[in-house]
Amino acid sequence: MPHSSLHSSIPPPRGQRAQQAAFVLLMACLVILWELGEPPVHTLRCLVLYLATQQFELLLKRICCLVEEVWHIHSRYQGSYWKAVRACLGCPIRQGALLLLSCYFYPSLRNITGLSHSWVLAILVLSQALSILLGLQSLTPAEVSAVCEKMNLNVAQGLAWSYYIGYLRLILPGLQARIQTYNQLHNNLLLGAGSRRLYILIPLDCGIHDDLSVADPNIRFLNTLPQHSVNRAGIKGRIYSNSVYELLEKGQPAGTCVLEYATPLQTLFAMSQDGRAGFSQEERLEQAKLFCRTLEDILAGVPEFQNIYRLVVYQEPAEGSSFSLSQEVLQHLRQEEREEISVSNFQTSAVPDDSVLSQEPRLLISDMEQPLPLRTDLI
Numbered sequence: 001m002p003h004s005s006l007h008s009s010i011p012p013p014r015g016q017r018a019q020q021a022a023f024v025l026l027m028a029c030l031v032i033l034w035e036l037g038e039p040p041v042h043t044l045r046c047l048v049l050y051l052a053t054q055q056f057e058l059l060l061k062r063i064c065c066l067v068e069e070v071w072h073i074h075s076r077y078q079g080s081y082w083k084a085v086r087a088c089l090g091c092p093i094r095q096g097a098l099l100l101l102s103c104y105f106y107p108s109l110r111n112i113t114g115l116s117h118s119w120v121l122a123i124l125v126l127s128q129a130l131s132i133l134l135g136l137q138s139l140t141p142a143e144v145s146a147v148c149e150k151m152n153l154n155v156a157q158g159l160a161w162s163y164y165i166g167y168l169r170l171i172l173p174g175l176q177a178r179i180q181t182y183n184q185l186h187n188n189l190l191l192g193a194g195s196r197r198l199y200i201l202i203p204l205d206c207g208i209h210d211d212l213s214v215a216d217p218n219i220r221f222l223n224t225l226p227q228h229s230v231n232r233a234g235i236k237g238r239i240y241s242n243s244v245y246e247l248l249e250k251g252q253p254a255g256t257c258v259l260e261y262a263t264p265l266q267t268l269f270a271m272s273q274d275g276r277a278g279f280s281q282e283e284r285l286e287q288a289k290l291f292c293r294t295l296e297d298i299l300a301g302v303p304e305f306q307n308i309y310r311l312v313v314y315q316e317p318a319e320g321s322s323f324s325l326s327q328e329v330l331q332h333l334r335q336e337e338r339e340e341i342s343v344s345n346f347q348t349s350a351v352p353d354d355s356v357l358s359q360e361p362r363l364l365i366s367d368m369e370q371p372l373p374l375r376t377d378l379i
């Protein structure tokens with residue numbers, strides 16, 4: 001699966017490789033059982049018995065969880081015991097069917113193991129109790145990460161959705177109209193194809209400066225776009241403002257654009273600095289990458305925003321390197337202009353010349369008295 005188009009270090013969503021590995025193990029085990037020559041009926045009986053035993057142990061674990069949830073029945077489940085049961089046990093029909101299946105195969109335990117039913121049941125309960133007490137069935141960090149990503153439970157995913165719903169969805173629809181108004185007042189400073197977008201800086205280390213000239217002296221503040229006002233969450237006339245910056249190259253102006261950081265990254269950075277959040281630098285980097293991927297997916301699903309923004313994702317190298325933020329933005333700016341020129345040239349070449357279309361149709365009549373046959377071998 002390819003990496004994100006924003007940055008090579010952003011991981012793609014997890015695939016189905018775990019299921020594929022399980023399928024390979026399944027086929028290998030079937031081959032081994034076939035080589036051993038065990039009767040298929042006996043093998044199937046043992047397999048179903050083991051699955052039934054496993055489901056019974058899982059049921060015991062969920063019952064223990066239910067005991068805890070009953071103490072929170074009013075604060076978490078609005079006083080509904082049925083909601084608590086469904087939250088812990090899952091679908092009642094499925095669990096009931098598995099319980100009946102376990103009870104059906106339970107009498108065959110004595111025939112296979114030669115042990116009494118009571119002894120086997122006590123061992124099952126004992127093993128599950130020890131597993132819960134010792135935390136032997138805890139999810140691995142990779143499993144926790146996969147579940148959180150699948151269900152949109154990560155901090156970064158919430159921040160990305162909040163950034164889109166609470167900010168980008170409000171300012172992007174009218175951004176180009178505000179840029180046009182700014183051009184009328186400031187001698188068309190944002191006239192280039194690449195300048196008619198909002199450039200959003202996303203540093204993966206979450207290092208955000210309140211003054212962009214501190215990050216790079218070649219980024220110089222020019223002015224602000226006309227403000228956007230909207231009634232929001234009880235605030236009358238809430239103001240949204242965007243800044244216009246000039247980019248310098250070798251001391252000379254090289255480009256102008258609307259530029260800003262993705263502000264939710266400040267939250268990620270602050271969380272990593274606050275011990276109460278329990279947020280390490282490694283986790284911050286993982287969440288920053290997930291923020292980029294989530295925001296990219298959200299905006300990709302809004303076709304009307306495709307030519308209004310550009311995400312500039314970068315990772316500042318170690319100290320002493322020649323990385324330049326202004327050059328990074330200029331690279332994106334020039335790429336946008338090249339793409340715009342390519343599209344314009346293609347559209348121009350695809351449209352026929354008006355002089356050709358305006359000519360009257362003419363009939364071409366041959367001087368020959370008899371028409372020629374279609375077959376060339378007869379001529």
